[in-house]
Amino acid sequence: MIQIKKLSKKYKTGNIGLHPFDFEIEKGSIVALTGGNGAGKSTFIKLLTNIIRPTTGSIQWGVQRFSYMPDDMEFPTNLTGLEAIRLLGALRNVEEEKCSRILKQVGLYDVRNQKIETFSKGMKQRLCFAQALLSNEKVLILDEPTNGLDPYWIKWMKTFLLEEKRKGKTIIFSTHNFSFVDDIADELLFFYEGHVLIQNKVNTLKLHSSSIENTIVSKLEQLMQEKQKLNSN
């Protein structure tokens, strides 16, 4: 279990990334982080992955290590897909055979000798997912993993992540893709201007609405109307 207590982040610029909140992530669950642009999802992921330090609060890990897929990974573009994965694999003591197996899983083995600069956005995204799979940790943290993926690879990723959950992994991901949340997440956090406004089981949310997307969109509409009212007063 990962316990989050009074966690908040105020950036040096004065921007609030996150207001204090508490949360418990159950071992073996899939947690979806949702919310509009600038809502606080990446801030939360950067706090979880220790890229930035919290202003208040703490994250207590039952386990120490995680695999991480950032949303803005820059690969050296003059390397081929295979060279990049082998290089990252070598840094993590991963055998070359496993690097090739992972490239096969993400559908990049046939283009392994192509330079990354020739890769499409979806291919780069799958390469980024591949590097996260190199270190087979019990917690998988993914920042917008479906960005740029076509429907085939989105479906593939759903199946893959459900299989990882079945093996006992805990998965935390941010997304703007609600079918992804609907189909695989157990728990949902909804961020708005740095506040966590919804923190609930996906099945419970589904009882009250036809879809998760409808729940979130009506919440956002309500918030926008309240904001407009405040601004006009």
Ligand SMILES: Nc1ncnc2c1ncn2[C@@H]1O[C@H](COP(=O)(O)OP(=O)(O)OP(=O)(O)O)[C@@H](O)[C@H]1O
């Ligand atoms: N390095 C930074 N310095 C200052 N403010 C920041 C920094 N990073 C994020 N913020 C601010 O923190 C708030 C939350 O941003 P964050 O990147 O966490 O949002 P997000 O939910 O991931 O958005 P998106 O869906 O657009 O990726 C925003 O107001 C943003 O401007």
